[in-house]
Amino acid sequence: MASENVLEFTDANFNDEVINSKVPVLVDFWAEWCMPCRMIAPIIDDLAAEYDGKVKFGKVDVDGNRQAAIQLGIQAIPTLILFKDGQPAKTFVGVKSKTDFKAGIDALFV
Secondary structure, eight states: OOOTTEEEEOTTTHIIIIITOSSOEEEEEEOTTOHHHHHHHHHHHHHHHHTTTTSEEEEEETTTOHHHHHHTTOOSSSEEEEEETTEEEEEEESOOOHHHHHHHHHHTTO
């Protein structure tokens, strides 16, 4: 479901890929059955291509990887969390526009 620029994050690799990342990371908590999650997938793919090398993008399937979702208090999907220096910097809940995501990402570089 994801493009080549969007990684798959799991409970097993979450710390290495997200918390210990040297670059900002946008994590999309989603599920296969979630229609709003599917609606924003093309936006995430576009952003991943646009910010390639500057921001890491990845998805966590909450059905198969509950630990990270529970630790971060994910209560609804889609929820996207933008991490900087291993810490949550911005959270988006629900369907948002590409402009909303870009504003959150760009704020990290100011």
